[in-house]
Amino acid sequence: MIDATCRLVRQTLESESVLSPDASAHLDACPACRAHAVLLEAFARVPSRAPDEAAVRRIIAALPPAPWQRRRLATWLPLAAGVGLVGTGFALLGGVPAPGAVAELPGVAGGFLSWLGSSVLDAVAAARASSDAVRVTLAAEGLWLVLWAAVTALGGGWALRSLVRPVTGGRG
Amino acid sequence: MPEDDAEVLKRVLAGDEGAFATLVRRYEAKLGVYVAQIIGSAEDARDLVQEAFVRVWCNLDQYNPRFRFSTWLFRIAHNLAIDHLRRRRQPLVSLSLGEDDEGDEIRLDPADDRRDPAGDLANRELARALSREIDRLQPSYRELVVLRHLIGLSYNEIAELKNLPLGTVKNKLFRAHSVLRETLEPFLAGVGAKS
Numbered sequence: 001m002i003d004a005t006c007r008l009v010r011q012t013l014e015s016e017s018v019l020s021p022d023a024s025a026h027l028d029a030c031p032a033c034r035a036h037a038v039l040l041e042a043f044a045r046v047p048s049r050a051p052d053e054a055a056v057r058r059i060i061a062a063l064p065p066a067p068w069q070r071r072r073l074a075t076w077l078p079l080a081a082g083v084g085l086v087g088t089g090f091a092l093l094g095g096v097p098a099p100g101a102v103a104e105l106p107g108v109a110g111g112f113l114s115w116l117g118s119s120v121l122d123a124v125a126a127a128r129a130s131s132d133a134v135r136v137t138l139a140a141e142g143l144w145l146v147l148w149a150a151v152t153a154l155g156g157g158w159a160l161r162s163l164v165r166p167v168t169g170g171r172g
Numbered sequence: 173m174p175e176d177d178a179e180v181l182k183r184v185l186a187g188d189e190g191a192f193a194t195l196v197r198r199y200e201a202k203l204g205v206y207v208a209q210i211i212g213s214a215e216d217a218r219d220l221v222q223e224a225f226v227r228v229w230c231n232l233d234q235y236n237p238r239f240r241f242s243t244w245l246f247r248i249a250h251n252l253a254i255d256h257l258r259r260r261r262q263p264l265v266s267l268s269l270g271e272d273d274e275g276d277e278i279r280l281d282p283a284d285d286r287r288d289p290a291g292d293l294a295n296r297e298l299a300r301a302l303s304r305e306i307d308r309l310q311p312s313y314r315e316l317v318v319l320r321h322l323i324g325l326s327y328n329e330i331a332e333l334k335n336l337p338l339g340t341v342k343n344k345l346f347r348a349h350s351v352l353r354e355t356l357e358p359f360l361a362g363v364g365a366k367s
């Protein structure tokens with residue numbers, strides 16, 4: 001068993017702190033603590049191996065093209081593709097569309113959506129009313145309307161999911 | 173003052189790929205000592221060190237800056253070394269530090285030009301005995317002694333790397349030093365008397 005002073009002195013040596021005068025006096029008088037100090041000094045004199053330039057060159061030469069750069073590219077690729085498409089559209093139109101055409105777009109889109117909505121509601125209401133009404137609706141080519149609405153909903157859903165879903169590149 | 177690892181990494185990720193050589197130069201030798209200590213072969217350690225750097229390079233964008241780069245690098249090297257041992261089913265360990273330019277094995281040698289000639293023999297004997305006794309330490313002590321004194325990691329870095337509380341690292345090293353001091357008492361007394 002070592003006594004408390006020995007432990008304190010050795011722990012101070014290990015933490016590379018400055019010894020107090022009392023601790024220094026103890027170190028002079030205690031062969032075991034002095035041996036501890038010599039051991040730590042011996043470790044401190046261990047030479048560190050110098051970097052091996054040949055090894056550094058070999059390692060650098062072995063590095064593949066940075067895969068994280070490819071992953072970054074993959075993350076930005078959809079945006080770049082979108083910008084490219086818009087650019088292509090501008091090129092085909094011969095420039096930015098006329099203000100009138102752009103201003104009409106929300107109105108046209110809104111009208112189309114409300115027509116689509118009311119048609120679907122009419123078809124559903126007719127179907128719920130009676131089988132005769134269903135037959136009438138079908139006879140009036142309502143089936144095509146329902147099919148068309150279903151396909152549109154699927155396509156729209158897919159497009160929305162693509163927009164909302166986060167882009168994931170590489171490993172997590 | 174050398175550039176911080178985090179700063180070098182920022183440069184690499186910003187497109188200055190040549191900056192990675194700074195990190196390789198900084199850690200290649202230390203990693204070589206560490207891996208050689210685990211697998212007991214300086215030659216195989218070279219390949220594993222290269223593999224560790226390649227893995228780090230390939231996953232640089234996934235490095236978590238909350239941890240030290242050195243911790244990440246040493247952990248990858250450690251895992252590679254353990255996989256290598258499993259493949260070879262060979263136990264540890266030698267305290268080889270690699271080989272010098274002439275192919276001779278470098279061993280622990282606390283030589284110091286400042287010492288006086290009279291202490292030379294005692295120092296050499298101590299170095300040899302120290303190397304031998306470190307080899308004989310139980311593995312958990314030996315690894316910490318190597319990380320602290322041969323590789324030069326701080327207590328905090330060791331704690332992070334080994335996933336141990338800082339106090340545990342300090343206690344284990346204290347105990348390892350105590351074991352070494354007891355076994356090396358005659359050599360230490362010889363050197364201590366001359367200093």
